[in-house]
Amino acid sequence: MGNIPPGLSVPVRMANSASVDEGQLTALISAVRSQKSRVTGSSVAPSGPQTNHRSVVLDEGSALVELTEANQVWTTPTDMLDSSKTDSLHNWAQFYFNEFNDVDNASASVAFYFYFKNPSPDYVTVLGPPVTSLTASGIISAEANGAITPDSNTANFDAVAYFRVYTPASAPSSISYIETDYALGGNRAAGGEISNDNKKLNCDVTGQSPSLLDNIELAPDAYALFEVMLQVTYSIDGDSGIILDFASSDDYEFSCTEVKFDTLTNNLGGAGAQPTSTKGTTIRG
8 A cells, every 4th residue: 555645644534325226236247247258348338327435526636435335246156155144344254165066167256346426527536556355265266076086076176366456447337457366275086996085175275365456547437346356266077066165154254344544636627627526525635
């Protein structure tokens, strides 16, 4: 995080408000989830106004913004979610998933989404490198039953935590994103002639703080959608399977405290120009 000027060291903490447009936010999240495998700038974003947290206008100054409450929690598959909560500085999800059918390079995931909008119609806001904090506590296992032919029953997985930010791209109605990832580990089970092979990854990652290393420039009224995701990619062949258990113990969960970043708003209207929006909080440097 960058340095905060004197007098601006108190974070601006923002949580959900009643003004959030849940329908359009859901459409935006659906768009980035379904299209993000394509090249940057290729996915289609919904049109129309999108509002969420209390608006914060920063007039040619710098401040630290903390988004402490996730807007939505998504899982794939949708039915693996056991319970979840979005609360200030503690956003968590418990989930359970298993698969015992043949599949190649499939994935299961849970993600938190935080939304921030540049409230100024006249200013460009630059977000300093965003940082999040995540915890993953649970068990992921690969199981393979014994077989006459060695390695005829196999299951393998890799678990990765992703931190992404999506913003409007320069092309009309498109989305760009940048990401960083944190490898949690993986394992492989292979059945043989003698015995079964069950291998587990105790996924206990506490307080990791992935950071997106680039500054992010938001045009007037543009949004930034932050995604904090745990994703397990897996393949299964034969009499084998994988299990994700982040629900059977009270201590098991995937959680995220917040997304935070420095902001600096540039005056596009010339020296002495003032924001035309007066909603929310104004902080002056």
